[in-house]
Amino acid sequence: MGNPRGFLETKRLKEGERDALQRLADAREFVVEPPPQAVREQAGRCMDCGIPFCHSACPLGNLIPEWNDLLHHGQEDRAVARLLDTNNFPEVTGRICPAPCEASCVLNIEETPVAIKLVERSLSNLPGDEIFAPRPVLPATGRTVAVIGSGPAGMAAAQQLARLGHAVTLFEKDDRLGGLLRYGIPDFKLEKELLDKRFEQMRLEGVTFRPGVGVDHTNAEEIARTFDAVIVAVGARIPRDADLPGRGFGGVHFAMDFLTQHNKRVAGDRIPEAEVISAAGKRVIVLGGGDTGSDCVGTSLRQGAREVIQLELMPKPPLQRAPHNPWPEWPLVLRTSSSHSEGETLRQEEEDKPRLGRDWAVSTVRFHGEGEGADGRVTSLEAVRVKLEGGRPVPLGEESFHLPCDLVFLAMGFTGPEHDGPVGAYGLAKDARGNIVTDAAGCTSVEKIFATGDASRGQSLVVWAIADGRRVAAGVDRYLREGAAAQAKAG
Ligand SMILES: Cc1cc2nc3c(=O)[nH]c(=O)nc-3n(C[C@H](O)[C@H](O)[C@H](O)COP(=O)(O)OP(=O)(O)OC[C@H]3O[C@@H](n4cnc5c(N)ncnc54)[C@H](O)[C@@H]3O)c2cc1C
Ligand code: SF4
Structure with a gap:
């Protein structure tokens, strides 16, 4: 447990913000991080509840009480390792997650919740860029996976599968990688150098990137033929329109x-x-x-x-x-x-x-x-x-x-994945809301084609996209290993 009297002695600290007039004049992040000692005290407010609700409210199942306790006791490295066990990109969620974990923190019943997101952000920012160091990769399996779409769902799926020893190629139709993290969310919430560092880590772990390559009816079949599995992570990018008189005016x-x-x-x-x-x-x-x-x-x-x-x-x-x-x-x-x-x-x-x-x-x-x-x-x-x-x-x-x-x-929301990409090319079944139908492992209606993230869930949150990407990676890994085992038996 952090500090048994922590929540009585320490008040919740909110992340600091740069002066509003100053930050409006540039594109940099608006947050100012408190000093490490203050963050450690915040981690000490965690009560290590018998039944913590925070980590079941977190779509990633982040082991929040554990890393709070480790950080509070000055074991930053172990706290970071615990965080990375469940979350591929804490530098992202620590900045832009709406933190459902904090809403469900037990302290939030009578008091103010533990500043979980602040602690997560601070752990992801520790000096030495520990979180961007390449991780060990299992021996090559000889199996190949194409991931279509480089938003957080495609990123998480690609990283997990590469670490499991599969040869992963990430296709992205935009000129730069990152999906909505790159081109939707502005720098004042998430500076893009962080994405560049993450993609460099993924490259060193063995992921091959193909930015500027859209997948549609011209190349979808070839991709399905070349790779052992295909993951469609194209997001839900059809914007809801205002079908009203005058909609066609410029502006x-x-x-x-x-x-x-x-x-x-x-x-x-x-x-x-x-x-x-x-x-x-x-x-x-x-x-x-x-x-x-x-x-x-x-x-x-x-x-x-x-x-x-x-x-x-x-x-x-x-x-x-x-x-x-x-x-x-x-x-x-x-x-x-x-x-x-x-x-x-x-x-x-x-x-x-x-x-x-x-x-x-x-x-x-x-x-x-x-x-x-x-x-x-x-x-x-x-x-x-x-x-x-x-x-x-x-x-x-x-x-x-x-x-x-x-x-x-x-800015009235999105109505599902675009049809002219892999959805139409592979003829994937969609539900009534226009999202790709999948089972719990991410399998679609078509053999060896999987789907994940907003493309199957509908427009949601980054934390869900990362969780979905991890889940589909586990499903694809099982599919590839079971296929390999069946082949070995037949041979
Ligand atoms: C403006 C905005 C702000 C947001 N702010 C927040 C926030 O603060 N916090 C939060 O948690 N969530 C936020 N969200 C939601 C969050 O960004 C999404 O839920 C998340 O990015 C979904 O991830 P994804 O990987 O499924 O899809 P995306 O991030 O949409 O990525 C899909 C990728 O697939 C690529 N692609 C599409 N078609 C093809 C094709 N045919 N071939 C190759 N590539 C293709 C796209 O170019 C894109 O790069 C925001 C969303 C928007 C629009
Ligand atoms: S990812 Fe979001 S919900 Fe999960 S611990 Fe971090 S801030 Fe909380």
Whole structure:
């Protein structure tokens, strides 16, 4: 156990944040890590409960009480090793996981929870880059696996299988590896040098990378013929559209088009002038209140937007847990991201012109603009107020209102994996929500083709993608070894 009186003597410490005005002027991470001694004291708040709920709330089953105890007793190396037993990429989850573990921490019933994510992040940042050192790899099995898609699910699957001795090739249609970690999530949440270090480790462990190679009907069959197993980890990348009058006006974009471009610019790429989507000096409306919408807010503020309004269809969540949402469930409460708090700082700095507004229970009915279609420009958004009836939002009345704008970002979720990639090429069965159907081991409806991550779960979280990638790797390993054993018997 950490410190038997730790939670009585030490208050929960939140991660520090860089000054909002300063961080808005650059692309660097917003977090400031507390000194190691303070993190060790935080680990000491862990009560080592008889029945800990935290590690079953963590999709990876991270052994949280164990690494808290080791860190508290100054055994950093062992704590890191314990963390890496279950989590391939703690440098990622320690930064961007919403930490369902903390919501279910037993201390959270009466007190404030252990700062688990802070401890995880700190362990992943220990000097010497221990977590990026190549790990031992089992002797080569002679079996080959193609992984299609290099997001966290494909990364975890590829790393696990390479460590088990299989020859893994990772295909990625984008020019750089990392999926949404690279081109969705902005640098202010996750700096991309961390991904580069991780891919270098995977290369040294034997994974072969093929960036810039999309898999579709032209090469899917050849890949299936060449490799002993294929894992489809293409994410759920079809954005939900707003099929409304005026949708075709210039200035109405999918959030991912904006975020991808921004991430590429931060990485040093030059975007052709005609394609640039810039929020500088503009009035921006973001439709959608989730992570994607919040990332559009932070990115627009960094680009110097004149005003940003974020609209959400669902009602404003309560500030505290409702009685029907008790511990240890995930609390359905109002969340304020680092991007929202930046907007709040700007409001205090510039009292006369608040730069960020958030509104809930609002449904867009039409975009207005000037000019024709894509050559024209959006000038305002018309919306109505809604209320929930039987779980569905219905208009409160006939009356609509207008919000002037120059840019609209659609961040209303995703509807499944693209059909023109391996899903269509292999003819994989999909469920009613458009996701690939798999069994618990990740097998699809087609022999030797497996699927994992958002492509089979639907748009979710990075921690689930890593857990899914590890699970499919175990399934593929079993499939390859059983196949090899059957062949040996037949021979
Ligand atoms: C803007 C945004 C912010 C988010 N923020 C958070 C957050 O803060 N915390 C959190 O936990 N989760 C967050 N999420 C969700 C999280 O990023 C995803 O759940 C996770 O990345 C899913 O991983 P994946 O590997 O299944 O898919 P992806 O990350 O989508 O990766 C799929 C990869 O497959 C590639 N691919 C697709 N088709 C082909 C093809 N035909 N051939 C070859 N390659 C192909 C794609 O280019 C991509 O690189 C966010 C999502 C978005 C969109
Ligand atoms: S990965 Fe997420 S849920 Fe798991 S221990 Fe880390 S912060 Fe908690």
